[in-house]
Amino acid sequence: MRNFGFGSNDENDDRDDNGNENNGNNNDPFGFGANPFGFLFGGQDGQGGFGQPGQGGQQGPGIGDILGQFGAMLSGFGRDMNSPDAQGPVNYALAGRIARQQISGAAARNPSSHDSQAVAESVRLAELWLDESTVLPAGATGSVAFSAEKWLEETMPRWRRIIDPLASKLGDATLDGLPEEAREQLGPMTGMLSQINGMNFGMQLGHALGELAKEVAISTQWGIPLADSTVAAVATARLDDLSKKLGAERRETLIYLAAREAAHLRLFQHVPWLVERLILDVEEFATGLSLDNSALEEATREFDPESMGDPQKMQEMMERLQNQDLAPKIVSSTDHARIRLETSLSLVEGWVDYVVGEALGNRLPTTASIQAAWSVFRDSDQPGMSALARTVGIDLSAPKANQAAELWSRLTFAVGKxxxxxxxxxxxxxxxxxxxxxxxxxxxxxxxxxxxxDFDPISEIEKLERELNKGEDDSSDGDSDGDDADK
Known part of the structure; x- marks a missing residue:
């Protein structure tokens, strides 16, 4: 796999598999707008008819156009079903397609050579300052400005490592939740249900990753190196938006992001067990996952078949159900693994908070305010991570990063860096x-x-023996002087 920035960008990055322009439609995994069957009525707004002019003066599609568009939709659907990336608990072909289609606006812009140069200068500066706040040496082997789509490409292998055990267990839990009679009748169709589950996870994951791709500012943003790379990577397209959120100038924001990225890479490169430990925590959490259907079961028990003949009671029941969240809840019997993961991520983020604050504090007057704003952004302004949690039951947030930063601060004061x-x-x-x-x-x-x-017992014993011997020698010298005087 190429590292960030190594290799040319695909000239058709902003086109879909059919060569059509990608306009960032959030609700269009198959490229046909919000209503995939709208072409049956003369366009995506449902106007017009077979061979009849629509209200906008456009000629409606003929039967050949209809069949062609319908065939293109099925072709895209078939590619997602038959792709090698569709095998397993998640249809990653579909996830990637949906995620890419959500990237629009500033997030879709490819960085310029000027952006890459600005990132390189900021990383070099940050590395010099970090040398004074940590004994861990530099871990970045290069730097690059990256786009949201490039981030998706580079991080997908690690996302698969993180998501697969979670989705696999939840897929099994979905099938286990079916009545035993239904499972017996399904028989050979179980494999098809697994594919449907894979597509369901793919669609949900695609939306979550699409949101994360628009939010990402540095490759290590969530306390884990999602890209298998030692290159310090910054999403320069996010600078304007983040500068407003952090209340800082664009240059200050870039230096701050570069410092966070460089600090993360120092930790990940020189603490070799750390990344694997984080992923193993996710895998252990996954082993205990199950689905809690108690809300739906309770609503089913309240259902009275006799009320089906009474429109008033049916309406009341529907209104009552409409206000309830009947979706299965993801629970885990290994919740200790989630707590351990959150603690580890908090320790990583807290350490980065502290060493970056120390490195920039005397050099960037706005560091304290930027740090405070970043903490708010991290804790409450990342809907993509919330979407990921709803999909697979776990996120990569660091809920106690502020407490961890305080611990590292007090520890540094007590024992040194x-x-x-x-x-x-x-x-x-x-x-x-x-x-x-x-x-x-x-x-x-x-x-x-x-x-x-600091206390070496052997050294202390030897020191005591030397002092005793010296005392004896002094005593002997005194006696000798006395004898000479008598003579």
Whole structure:
């Protein structure tokens, strides 16, 4: 797989599989607008008829046009069904198509050479400043400005690693939720249901990834390197929008993003176990996933067949059901894995918050306000991550990043940056969830270890022996001087 920026952009990046312009239609996975059958009535707005002029003065499609468009729709549907990316618990061919169709406006713009140069300069500057706030050396091997579509391309392999175990377990849970008689009657059609589940997940995931692609600002934005790359990547198309949200100038926003990206890569490159640990937490969480259908079951129990003959009661029942959320809830018996993942992501984001704040604080006067605005953005302004959570039951948010930043700050004050960064040497050394709420005990334990390392019992014994021997020597010298005087 190419790293960010290595390899030319496809000249037809903004076209779909049929070579048509991609206009970013959010509700059009097959390229036929909001109503895929609108062409049967003389256009997508349903006006006109077979061979008759529509109200807008346009000639309606003939039967050949109708069959051609219908065949094109089925062809696209068939490609998504038969693509190698359609195999497994998620139809990634469909997910990718839907995600790409949501990218429009500024997010669809490809970066210029000027953008790439600005990112390179900002990363170089950030690396120099970060050297003073962490002992971890630089981890970025290059830099690049990237587009939303490029981000989708580069991150899809890791998304598959993260999503597959979750979708697979939820797909099994969907089939397990069917009555036993229904499962027996399905028999060989179970495979078809699995494909339907795969397409369902593909559609939902596509919408979530499309939202995330429009929100992404740096490749490590969610505390995990979604792109398998050591290149510091910044989405320059997001700078204007983010500058407004962060209350900063465009140049300041770019430097801040470059510093966050560079800090993440230092951590991921020099803490080799970290990325795998995060993904294993997702996989462990997936093993306990199931669907809670209690809301639907409760509504079914309240259903009275006799009310079907009474329009008034039927209307009341429909209004009551309309106000209820009857969708299955995703639950997990391994929720401890989710908590551990959230804690790890919070520790990553909190560490980045602190070292970036230290690196930029004396050099960029607006750093404190940018940090505060970024925290709000991270916690409440990312609908794509919320959509992902609704789809597969877990997101990559860092809910205690602020507490983690405070822990790293206090730990640095207590033991210094060298001992602070040494906490990343092994997963067992890291704080746990409760430490983020009450960090004093964890900091005391690290402080005790540091003080204990200053005490070397062998060295102290040898020092005591030298002092004793010196005392004896001094005593002997005194006695000798006295004897000489007597003589």
């Amino acid at each position: 060298e001992r602070r960064d040494a906490v990343w040497n092994h997963p067992d050394f890291l704080p746990v969830d409760s430490d983020l709420d009450s960090p004093a005990e964890f900091i005391d334990s690290i402080l005790g270890e540091t003080e204990g390392k």
